[in-house]
Amino acid sequence: MKFEEYLDRDMLAIDVANTMAGALENILFTHERATLVVPGGTSPGPIFDVLSAARLDWDRVDVTLTDERWVDETSDRSNGALLRRRLLVNRAAAATFKPLYREGMDVDAGAATATEGLTPYLPVSVLLLGMGADMHTASLFPGADGLEAALAADAPVALPIHAEGQEPRISLSAQVLDKAMSKHLVIFGAEKRAALERAASLSPQEAPIAAVLDDLTVYWAE
Ligand SMILES: O=C(O)[C@H](O)[C@@H](O)[C@H](O)[C@H](O)COP(=O)(O)O
Numbered sequence: 239m240k241f242e243e244y245l246d247r248d249m250l251a252i253d254v255a256n257t258m259a260g261a262l263e264n265i266l267f268t269h270e271r272a273t274l275v276v277p278g279g280t281s282p283g284p285i286f287d288v289l290s291a292a293r294l295d296w297d298r299v300d301v302t303l304t305d306e307r308w309v310d311e312t313s314d315r316s317n318g319a320l321l322r323r324r325l326l327v328n329r330a331a332a333a334t335f336k337p338l339y340r341e342g343m344d345v346d347a348g349a350a351t352a353t354e355g356l357t358p359y360l361p362v363s364v365l366l367l368g369m370g371a372d373m374h375t376a377s378l379f380p381g382a383d384g385l386e387a388a389l390a391a392d393a394p395v396a397l398p399i400h401a402e403g404q405e406p407r408i409s410l411s412a413q414v415l416d417k418a419m420s421k422h423l424v425i426f427g428a429e430k431r432a433a434l435e436r437a438a439s440l441s442p443q444e445a446p447i448a449a450v451l452d453d454l455t456v457y458w459a460e
Contacts, residue, residue, distance in 0.1 A: 239438070239451045244459040247284065247426060254424060254457050255288035258364055261420040265363040266295055273359045274333070275410065276325065277304045277368040277376065278317025281424050285366070286324035296332035300359050301325065304367060305377035305399075305409040306338035308345045315405065338396065338408045345398040345406040352396035352408060360395065365418035367454075369447050371429045373437045377401070377409035378446035388412055389442050389449055412442060412449035421454045423447075431458055 244250035258274075265272040276282060303317050311319040318337045326335055336355060340348045369375045378388055379401035388397045393411035400406055415421075425434060434456065437445035 240455045242455060242457050244457065247459045250424070250457050250459045251284035252288050254366070254422060255285045255292065257455075258285075258289055258366060258420075258422065259292035259294055261364045262292075262294055262299060265419065266298055269363070271298045271300060271359075272363040273361075274299055274301045274364050275304055275362045275415075275418065276301070276321070276366045278306070278320050279368045281368045281426060282366060283320070283324050285424065286321070290325050290328040290330040292329060294329065296330050297334075299330075299333040300336055301330075301333045302336040302356060302359070303338050303410075304365070304375070304415065305407055307377075307404070308339065308348070308406040308408065310339065310341055345408055349394070349396045349398045349408050353394045356395050356410075360414065360417075362414065362418035364420045365415060365422065367415065367421070367423045367447075367450065369423060369425050369430060369434065371433050373433050373440070373445035373447050374401075375423070375447045375450060376415060377404075377407035378412060378442075378449070379404070380444060380446060384409075385443065385446065389446070412446065416450045416452065421450065423450075423454055423456045425456065425458050427460060 307315045377399045382401035384399040388411045437447045442449035
């Protein structure tokens with residue numbers, strides 16, 4: 239794990255977006271297409287704003303989410319809606335979005351459909367993750383129903399997750415996230431920094447972020 243500290247969140251957003259654009263460009267030199275996987279939540283919006291303007295062959299980029307809340311895109315809880323608003327605009331509007339949410343399906347059927355649909359796009363080329371102060375990443379919440387299956391070495395690409403106090407969710411599995419070719423994590427604030435330090439000595443069952451720490455670059459600002 240590599241730790242990069244920033245004086246402010248704006249500088250961090252510019253730098254992370256440029257790093258991710260560079261990583262995508264490198265993949266596109268040698269591969270026909272690249273797969274970009276990003277989280278929802280509140281942290282990545284400013285990164286999306288910068289990344290969406292990057293000069294890249296966006297029409298050769300497939301984009302999906304690390305996880306999704308099982309709500310339709312009219313909900314302000316929808317990560318897909320966030321992506322459409324903040325990432326899949328400007329130059330990045332030419333990218334192909336593969337949503338995890340499927341209207342009219344329950345989360346189990348949605349996870350099976352996502353597993354089938356995303357398999358040809360693996361491994362993930364460039365991955366951005368977020369993390370909660372409880373050390374969850376994607377929708378891999380400690381104690382969640384579905385966590386054990388999602389941490390298995392032979393886990394499917396996507397699984398349903400039911401965590402206390404959350405709507406049903408779909409998450410990419412730990413093995414899919416961990417095998418990404420270029421891995422980045424963005425966290426803000428002292429509480430998350432301390433949680434990440436603690437996670438390094440815990441099991442993925444206790445601290446799911448621990449399942450993806452190899453070769454991960456962490457970007458942090460207060
Ligand atoms: O849909 C989600 O909730 C996410 O993908 C989740 O894993 C998120 O990255 C963390 O909860 C951090 O969220 P914040 O950036 O809002 O703190």
